[in-house]
Amino acid sequence: MQDLNINICLVEDDETIREGYEYLIGNNEGYKITGSFASYEDAAKKIAKCDPDVILLDVELPGISGIDAIPKLKKLVPEAHIIILTVYEQELLIFRALANGAAGYLTKDTPPKKILASIKEAMEGGGPMSSHIARMVIQSFQRSEESPLTPRETEILEQIATGKSRKRIAEELFIDLETVKSHIKNIYSKLNVHSKADAIKLAKDNKFI
Amino acid sequence: MQDLNINICLVEDDETIREGYEYLIGNNEGYKITGSFASYEDAAKKIAKCDPDVILLDVELPGISGIDAIPKLKKLVPEAHIIILTVYEQELLIFRALANGAAGYLTKDTPPKKILASIKEAMEGGGPMSSHIARMVIQSFQRSEESPLTPRETEILEQIATGKSRKRIAEELFIDLETVKSHIKNIYSKLNVHSKADAIKLAKDNKFI
């Protein structure tokens, strides 16, 4: 641990919590707090000079939210890895944070040791997450096991969802156009819809595709 | 640690590695290896009787691959959490494993301590991943910052990717059908494509949407 030297910035509006982290992180060899801010607006002015490797970012902030601050911070300090540190575990918030460029997502019940490890991990190109968050992220990849669709029907609906025409799907699957149409009819009938848009939406909502 | 008691099964074709894990895991209090198999076919016969809480699964197996074995194992032992343990770090393999129902994904350079922690984590509903894997998973949520598309064009291409017709998109965005058509023309021209399927593919490949 003696050869690492990480510059860390905090963005967190609760002063008590912020000071807690400053103490908790800054007193470790190799970890240095170079900036500490109560809002994005505050941070925006000075954070570039702090040269952070890692930014610990709260989501509930006065003014611009932590989520919306991510892309802005990335423009100000492109090399920095941003870790969200929050009490919120809502799926939508998590995915928006990750889509906006967060490198990791930790909940505030994370023990100090794990926070330090996560900072190091983020700096080395990892993606630190609380275990519960990680499972949610993983589950977002998973499909339902109770799809009414057969494997072939699922495959064809997936192709439709890529915007391909029935003709093109037929060619790529080496089957007749009429066969594709038959499958689609069966899909619509099983899902009780009358258009591809509705079929795609229903299938995605239920994780059939 | 004295109150946990985890039943673990291994599926791994390399005997030396398998015995290594048996030793490495089984000698810890609370961790018990109840089954150890060289292939899915082998495991299928007896694994239900081993009552595993966690299954460590290799991807390269003789016969049915580890990836394809995941849903089958989940049918045999629905309560078990499956952790992939492999040398492969290819994006496609990882996403297929997670889509098939894996609870976690570890690379074989994972230190013993982390493997034990991951087993516990999986059993408690977490999603253990190697840090590099986690970053890849997180990156799959992220968009490119250099899209040639304007926000409105991006929005419309997203709608197209849901299978909606131009007319429906116009209605939902409260703009004229002709406006939608104009945007699409501009999108095609910017992306140098001539169909929605190509536009969607190119945009997804480049993470514009």
Next chain:
DNA sequence: ATTTATATCCCCCCAAACAAGGTATTTAAT
């Protein structure tokens, strides 16, 4: 003050795609 980018709307054309109504065969699994 004047380009430039973005978003909006309008017209034409025509081939292609889509949705719904049937029926029917082959293969594999129970």
Next chain:
DNA sequence: ATTAAATACCTTGTTTGGGGGGATATAAAT
């Protein structure tokens, strides 16, 4: 022996898609 899945064929009518040519308003940038 039945069923489920995948395959293929036919008809009918409507909608959509892609390409072509424009125009206008607004806001941001120079």
